Amino acid sequence: MEYGERWAVIQLSGCSGCPSAVFSSPVLQDLVYSMPVAYFPMVTDSQRVLSADIAVVSGAVCKRAEEELLKRVRESCSKLVALGTCAVYGGVVSREVESAKAVPEVVEVDQVIPGCPPPEKLVGEFLIAEVSGGEFRLPSYNVCKECPRAPLRRKPPIRVRYLEPPEELQAKACFLDHETLCLGPVTRGGCGAVCIELGVPCHGCLGPPAKSYTSQLANFLSILDIQLEKSKLMQFVSRYIRVGVL
Secondary structure (H helix, E strand, O other), X not given: OOOXXXXXXXXXXXOOHHHHHHHOOHHHHHHHHHOOEEEOOOOOOOOOOOOOOEEEEEOEEOOHHHHHHHHHHHHHOOEEEEEOHHHHHEHHHHHHOOOOEOHHHOOOOOEEEOOOOOOHHHHHHHHHHHHHOOOOOOOOOEHHHOOOOOOOOOOOOEEEOEOOOOXXXXXXXXXXXXXXXOOHHXXXXXXXXXXXXXXXXXXXXXXXXXXXXHHHHHHHHHOEXXXXXXHHHHXXXXXXXXXXXX
């Protein structure tokens, strides 16, 4: 059997949710013989990072040793992928560790796959593209396109009083119609709106559908009549991405 490129999956500071998303992907089970693993603590016994063609890095950079490791990996691999919101944007780790950095702040990356954890669908599409030589692209639409709830009916200014849905929320109504903040309009789709399906408004873990996130977020907030404490609002909108627009 002819083997493909060698892979390394590396975890920096953070939980194990993102590596688990790769390990548990049904696509990985089908492709395992096409992608020999040089380093992946969840599935191999190797205690040190070996040379690899593709390095998938999750977690934020919080320690000097992690920064040095990341730079060595970047030098030794052909392609580096930032996996998960902590790696791509800083994520929840950057809220707990002030000095935390996202992977692209330290080294150049070739691909990002955001999410907390990344959606199974996106992980699978990425793996297939890498093994087959195809092209992987993140969705450019927002979460609202996938949302199972009814489209927003209210006209600006839209009053927002809650971060959690009120008990009287209608099952099929838009969260914003019930004065509950939801970042679906300014968050990349591709997750299947699973949080919304479970009754939780979007917190933005997949990041923005375009690079101009600061202006997008500012424009979105400008049409809202926000009746929340500024500190609580900022905690909500910057849970996964550090922003400074308010």
